[in-house]
Amino acid sequence: MADTLRIGLAGLGTVGVGVIRLLETNRDLLTARAGMQLKVTAVSAQSRTKDRGVDLSPFAWVDDPVALATRDDVDVVVELIGGSDGPALELAKAALANGKAVITANKAMIAHHGLSLATSAEAQDVALKFEAAVAGGIPVIKGLREGTSANQLTSIYGILNGTCNYILSTMEDTGADFADVLAEAQDKGYAEADPTFDIEGVDAAHKLAILAAIGFGAELDFDAVRVTGITRVGAADIAQADTLGFVIRLIAQADVEHTPGGDRLLQRVRPCLVSKAHPLSGVDGPTNAVVAEGNFSGRLLFQGAGAGEGPTASAVVADVIDIARDEVGAPFSIPVANLSPMLPAESGERTERTYLRFTVTDRPGVLAEITAAMRDAGVSIESLIQKGRADDGGGDVLVAMVTHEGPERCVRGAIDLLEGSDSLTAPPLVLPILPD
Amino acid sequence: MADTLRIGLAGLGTVGVGVIRLLETNRDLLTARAGMQLKVTAVSAQSRTKDRGVDLSPFAWVDDPVALATRDDVDVVVELIGGSDGPALELAKAALANGKAVITANKAMIAHHGLSLATSAEAQDVALKFEAAVAGGIPVIKGLREGTSANQLTSIYGILNGTCNYILSTMEDTGADFADVLAEAQDKGYAEADPTFDIEGVDAAHKLAILAAIGFGAELDFDAVRVTGITRVGAADIAQADTLGFVIRLIAQADVEHTPGGDRLLQRVRPCLVSKAHPLSGVDGPTNAVVAEGNFSGRLLFQGAGAGEGPTASAVVADVIDIARDEVGAPFSIPVANLSPMLPAESGERTERTYLRFTVTDRPGVLAEITAAMRDAGVSIESLIQKGRADDGGGDVLVAMVTHEGPERCVRGAIDLLEGSDSLTAPPLVLPILPD
Structure with a gap:
């Protein structure tokens, strides 16, 4: 086992600075838990001179973050540049292709390119980890x-x-x-x-x-x-x-x-x-x-x-420790080749209770028009909550209601029936009620 | 990589049956996630004939659970017998000594013998895992x-x-x-x-x-x-x-x-x-x-x-998957030899708010006696909540109060001052208030 895991850190915003602070503050316990030293060797960011409140002098400076992917003194690349494409993606691809582990907090990049990056990681048998990409410090x-x-x-x-x-x-x-x-x-x-x-x-x-x-x-x-x-x-x-x-x-x-x-x-x-x-x-x-x-x-x-310097750094460094411990595997739990391609589901036949709010003109017959549309679309109203003045200054009123549990397509049907009605002065707001 | 992880299961109570059911119900997804089949090969329990609602015929039956530790067709021993010592401990020790991984839901055994078992697991470089021992299905x-x-x-x-x-x-x-x-x-x-x-x-x-x-x-x-x-x-x-x-x-x-x-x-x-x-x-x-x-x-x-057949089985099988994936390490996060021996802390100087309830005789001067003891011990009373009749049928009354934040030793001192008082008909109840 190597006695040091060497980190190349790209991006010195809030989270990048947090990672440097965490590695410094908790150094001894990290060494104990990882079974080796965790050490930043090289960093890259847009400005070399900006004061970030941390001492960068122990680290090699790299102007082009992608250069971290090929440095001999880097075992793990931590990508904190952000953005779904551009230098973040270029760096991640290059690092994996060069057999270096990649850790990222970049949800946009993983959401768009996670499968191809994981495929590359699996082919190279190196880690791709992204705990910090979702829900900050929550594992x-x-x-x-x-x-x-x-x-x-x-x-x-x-x-x-x-x-x-x-x-x-x-x-x-x-x-x-x-x-x-x-x-x-x-x-x-x-x-x-x-x-x-x-x-x-x-x-x-x-x-x-x-x-x-x-x-x-x-x-x-x-x-x-x-x-x-x-x-x-x-x-x-x-x-x-x-x-x-x-x-x-x-x-x-x-x-x-x-x-x-x-x-x-x-x-x-x-x-x-x-x-x-x-x-x-x-x-x-x-x-x-x-x-x-x-x-x-x-x-x-x-x-x-869910965010912030400390929590996000905590998740990034937990990934570093997993790599140091060699407790890593398929980034998406099973190999990319075995993930199921799933078509998007239709939701129309699903049932839920729904909150509906209409902004309407204040004149006779409006409520009858709305409730008739509900009836015609097969929506059962559990309660009509309020008929009060809207805040828009135009004399409109709000009509809010909650439906009984019923198919989503029925609510959509009711909204469609009311489309173009003179009575509605704004599109209805439809909020589902989360089941207990 | 082997294509099957073979499990020897000791104990067929609620959780043991749950593990068998889970492995059967979720078989395909477990194979996908573990990268191999997870298969019970041998079981042991007190009664071979009891109807547990699961079919045991596919498994070898072993009367003595400790025999699972030496079977050639067992890679991982799952210990669900319970009890801090006795056959559970004997089985765990023997399995580790024979180079087999051990998974247990046995909190008493880990609380009493976790360090020696982990030492043995580390020496043999095999897994000792006990997710199910704490908080059931919660990882x-x-x-x-x-x-x-x-x-x-x-x-x-x-x-x-x-x-x-x-x-x-x-x-x-x-x-x-x-x-x-x-x-x-x-x-x-x-x-x-x-x-x-x-x-x-x-x-x-x-x-x-x-x-x-x-x-x-x-x-x-x-x-x-x-x-x-x-x-x-x-x-x-x-x-x-x-x-x-x-x-x-x-x-x-x-x-x-x-x-x-x-x-x-x-x-x-x-x-x-x-x-x-x-x-x-x-x-x-x-x-x-x-x-x-x-x-x-x-x-x-x-x-x-925190308990129950399904949740506890979920935790046990998660440990099995970790072992199949070879994503395991020191049972207590760092090697046993590096854990710090820590003396128990004294809590006296710690401060907290406290709820106190006294059961007292209903006569003049009792409240003065209690509040004097508080004063003499340096306890500051935030609110005296009630002076009502106790439910004991003996004519006693309850006096409940909440203290300002202060050292725990002061509250203990006040209780000591009241020790032996004729006014108190039962020992006081002292409940700390958890800080937000």
Whole structure:
């Protein structure tokens, strides 16, 4: 056994600096647990001179990160550049091709190129690890790959985007509306200057696609994730949900349908109503949580910090230790060649309860029009919650309702029937209710 | 790589039968994930003829479980006999000595003999794994050994005994008293006919000692766990806690004190008041949950079913898969020889808030006597909660109070001052308040 595992670190943003700090702070215990020293030998980033609060002088500096892939003093490349393509992907490919292990926190790259990278890693018999790509410091990749490995999973779902969760739980606590809380989150650094990937659900979709591939043994298929963001969730919706005993959370959920034509994978990211009795309802702020339901394990919950310097560095270095211990295997739990290609599932015949909110003009007959559309589409209304004034200043009113459990296609049918109606002044908001 | 991993299974109780069922039900996916077939070749139990609902005819029958240790058709021994010593220990020792991997769900055996067994496993370079020994189906051994491996843990705590948690949360839901709920739990099979190990906290202590060794790199020291069971928690205490915003849970907790004389390990199992805002307060029924707080990861929570056929079998077979994948290493995360011997920590100077309940005679001056003892011992009272009639039928009254945060030794001092007082008709109940 070598006495040192030599790390080439590409990217010195928050997480990269966190990795350097962690390796320094916890050095002795890391050596004990890894059975060898873990040592950064070379680093690469955009600016050599920027003050990052850590001493880079012990490390070789490399201007071109891809050069880390061929250095003799690097055993493991840690890629923290980010971005699905570009230098991150080029570096990962080159490192694996050169027989070096790769660790990455890059969910976009794994969601788009995980299978080809894993194929390369398997061909070279080197590790490709990405614990930090999903749910920050929570060991959920390991949890699904190894912890629940004896189970056929029936469902994987959770809260995978800390920015959205911060926004939704802050709206809940303060009654403020989406735009105001987003602006505050940007001020505090919980949301990016361009928050699109987070608030539109793309980031959660990247993570979900990775978890689904591992948990279900499915070929990773990011493009098949159906994504709805949180931008249309209003303070009024959160207030309505509260009176009904729910909170609203952005839920990423995947499961497999066993059909005569083969298994089909359903992957969705949607804001959902979550009962206050459900463990996910208590997940506030930037916290992440993942539930895995197995046919023998039952429901397992993994919860913790979904992002940030410390938690993400913790996940990166856990991967380093696994490599030092030689406790690694197929990146997606089974070899890429054995993953099942699964077509996307249709969801129309699935049943769920649904929250619907309409913004309508305040005139006679509107409610009759909506409820007639529901009736004609076969949607059974459990409760009509409110008919109150909208906040849009235009004299519109909100009509919110909850349906009985019924096929999703019926709700879609009702919405279709109302398409183009003069009564509706905005597209309806449709939020499923997460089953307990 | 061999194409089959051959399992010798000792013990055909609930979990043993669960393992057979799981291996059968999930056979194809297990083969895919393990990279080979997982096959029971030989079994041993007390009765060969008992109807267990599974077909044992494919397996060789062995009357003496220890004989599994030397069979040529066994690669891995799965020990599900139970008991800290006796045939379970004899089998585990013999199997390791014969170079066979051992998997066990036996918390008592690992708590008492884990270090010597691990030493033997390390000497033979074979696996010793015991995920199922702690928290049933929750992969918390893996979570601490690998998931948080980059962290110096500051605290490990949680709910590790499903029987106690079922009793306490049922008392909370129904207002019933301890003895009635225990009897009901025994009827339902949630508590053993002899529930002593569960309700006195010994089972949780076994599990805590195992987690502490892995999480802190400490030599396992079960004898140093300070244990208080739940038998003295009354319906009145749960009601008082509720009005204060708390639930009562049996909390197993370990941390390390860094002293000039070396690190010291504090391990305790105690009923505690848990704020309703704390994630552990929502853990109801037989569910288990473990919190690990790391210096980089922050707070991580692992939650799920803590016992039962399916969840425990899930953990056992996950260990089998790890062995098939050759993803194993030191049982306690670092080699036994490198674990730190840690003396038990003194807790006296630690500060906490405390709930105190006195059962006293109903006469003038009693409250003055108690509060004087508090004052003299330096305990500051935050609130005196109630002075109501006790349920003992003897005319006694209950006095409950919550202290401000202060040194534990002061509370003990106050209790000592009241020792032998005629006013107290029962020993005081002292429950710490778990910090948020």
